[in-house]
Amino acid sequence: MVSVGGPDGINTRVQISKDPNNKSVSYVPNLPGKFQLMVETPAGPVAGSPFNLTVIPRVSLECTCTGKVLEGMKVREVGTLAIEYNLESPGSLTYLMTGPSRPTLQISRRDSVDFVNFSPKKVGLYQLVVKHNNKVLKHSPFEFPVVDLSHFNFLYLQDALNSVQLNKNVAITLDTEKCGPGKVTAELQGPMHYETVDVTNTPNTASIKFRAAKPGHYKLNMFYNNIPFPQSPFSFHVSRKSGGKIAGMPMEGDGLKVAYVNKANYVYVNNVPKGTGLQVEVLSADKVPQEVRVHCGTSGVSTVEYHVTSEGVYTVSLKWEGQQLVGSPFTVPAVLVE
Numbered sequence: 001m002v003s004v005g006g007p008d009g010i011n012t013r014v015q016i017s018k019d020p021n022n023k024s025v026s027y028v029p030n031l032p033g034k035f036q037l038m039v040e041t042p043a044g045p046v047a048g049s050p051f052n053l054t055v056i057p058r059v060s061l062e063c064t065c066t067g068k069v070l071e072g073m074k075v076r077e078v079g080t081l082a083i084e085y086n087l088e089s090p091g092s093l094t095y096l097m098t099g100p101s102r103p104t105l106q107i108s109r110r111d112s113v114d115f116v117n118f119s120p121k122k123v124g125l126y127q128l129v130v131k132h133n134n135k136v137l138k139h140s141p142f143e144f145p146v147v148d149l150s151h152f153n154f155l156y157l158q159d160a161l162n163s164v165q166l167n168k169n170v171a172i173t174l175d176t177e178k179c180g181p182g183k184v185t186a187e188l189q190g191p192m193h194y195e196t197v198d199v200t201n202t203p204n205t206a207s208i209k210f211r212a213a214k215p216g217h218y219k220l221n222m223f224y225n226n227i228p229f230p231q232s233p234f235s236f237h238v239s240r241k242s243g244g245k246i247a248g249m250p251m252e253g254d255g256l257k258v259a260y261v262n263k264a265n266y267v268y269v270n271n272v273p274k275g276t277g278l279q280v281e282v283l284s285a286d287k288v289p290q291e292v293r294v295h296c297g298t299s300g301v302s303t304v305e306y307h308v309t310s311e312g313v314y315t316v317s318l319k320w321e322g323q324q325l326v327g328s329p330f331t332v333p334a335v336l337v338e
Contacts, residue, residue, distance in 0.1 A: 006035035006055070029055045062086075062138035063130050072182055072225025075123050075148045083114045083130055085137070090114070092133045099126030099146070120146045123180030147180035147224055154231045156250060160326040161220060161236035163246075164212050171248045172326075173271060177204040182225035184208070189233070191216035212238040246325050251318065256327075259308045259334040267304040269318065269325070272296070277321040282306045285313055308334045 002014045008030040017024040029035060037051040062085070069079040085093070093114065095105050100122035108115045120126060123146050130140040153175060160172045176184060184206035188195040190213075197210040197220075212218060219233040248271055255265040272278060282290040295303040308314055317329040 001038075001040045003038045004029075004035055005038070007031040007033035031055070063140060065128070065130075065139070065142040070142065070144045072145045072147055072227055073120075074227065075120060075146050075180070078117055078119050079144075081116045081128060081142065083116060083128075085112055085114075085130075085132075087112075087132060094131045094134070096129040096131070097126060098129065098141075100124035122146070123148045123178075125181050145181040145225055147182050147227065149179060149224060149227070149229055151178035152176070152229060153250075154229070154234075156327055158231075158234055158236075161218075161234055163326055164218075164236060164238050166212055166215055166238050166240055168211065170208075170210050170212070172208045173248060173250055174206045174208065175204065175250065175252070176201075176206050176224075179224055185223045185226070187221040189219040189221070190214065191218075214238075215240050246320050246323050249320060249325050251325065251327055253304075255304070255306065255316075255332070256330065257332060259306070259314055259332045261308055261311060261334055261336045263337070264305050264307060265332075267306075267316070267318070269302045269304065271300050272302040272320075273300075278302055278304075279319045279322070280304050280306070281317045282308070283315045283317075284308070284310075290314065310334070311336050 002016060002025050004014060004027050006029060015026045025037065025039070027037075032055045035053050035055060037049070037053065039046045039049045039051070064084045065081055066084070067079070067081040069081055073079045083093075083095075087093070090109065090112070095107065095114075095116055097103060097105060097118060099120060101120050103118040103120045106117040108117075116128065125143060125145055127141040127143050130137045130142075157172065157174060160170075164170050174184065176182075183201040184199050186197050186199050186208055188197040188210055192214060195210060195213070195218075197208060200207040200209075208220075215238050217235065217237050219235050221233045222229045223232070250270050251267055252270070253267045255267040259265045269278065278294055278296075280292045280294055282292055284290065290309065291307040293305045295305065297303065304318065306316070311334050313331050313333055315329050315331050318325045319328070
């Protein structure tokens with residue numbers, strides 16, 4: 001007869017092998033602690049019985065990770081991830097972070113939780129790998145995006161919002177190529193509390209669509225991977241007589257910032273409908289028109305090429321069928337380069 005006594009009581013439900021020459025006993029304890037294994041034959045206890053043994057808690061080779069960083073964080077900011085584990089020898093834990101940069105990891109330990117602090121220097125996707133005795137723990141690695149919102153064109157967005165007309169569909173396309181991995185989400189607060197706003201994300205752009213149904217004050221809350229944009233919320237007012245500009249044709253190019261004398265300067269207009277409705281005018285400070293050419297592309301991008309004849313400040317105006325584009329008119333300084 002075989003019986004086992006311990007923290008979970010006396011248990012005689014023990015499995016014994018049927019090999020007559022080499023008996024083996026198997027038993028699964030339900031609790032950790034000290035146990036005694038009693039083995040008896042018709043002639044009495046076998047030599048050495050009872051056998052004393054200690055059952056230790058089962059080690060869980062897994063970990064969990066928490067922290068707002070998992071949703072995303074800004075580049076060059078300090079992020080923290082909390083790694084929780086159930087290990088008897090956490091001193092054998094090692095951490096490795098992979099990604100576009102290799103930030104230094106600073107680790108502090110409290111109870112069964114390690115707090116990992118780091119500051120990535122480049123945008124992109126990062127992974128934190130957790131190992132115990134050189135073995136990757138279950139649930140690891142943990143992935144998170146790092147973004148940079150400093151390149152976002154806030155002035156263009158604010159200008160577009162200031163041009164919103166009552167009961168007119170608004171479609172604003174934003175360039176998010178340099179922001180890093182992620183997507184834009186938005187909430188619109190207005191006279192009717194929260195208004196419907198639709199956001200469509202592509203790898204390099206985000207399109208925001210809504211309609212201001214009532215006159216009044218509006219606020220557009222914008223997030224990237226649940227991180228608020230630095231200038232958010234963007235406030236604008238819609239009146240019954242708002243004029244408005246065309247918001248769906250964003251402009252880019254060095255010709256928006258500076259012009260070079262006697263050289264070609266370029267502005268690129270996106271989402272231009274087919275036709276000849278784009279009108280461009282460049283005037284000097286004394287209202288003298290400058291040379292302008294418009295090249296219509298096949299992919300909806302029109303190239304504006306303009307030339308200035310002397311140093312000074314010039315005003316550039318871009319219209320579609322007589323209506324100013326968002327960001328137009330604008331002024332540029334002209335400089336002479338050798």
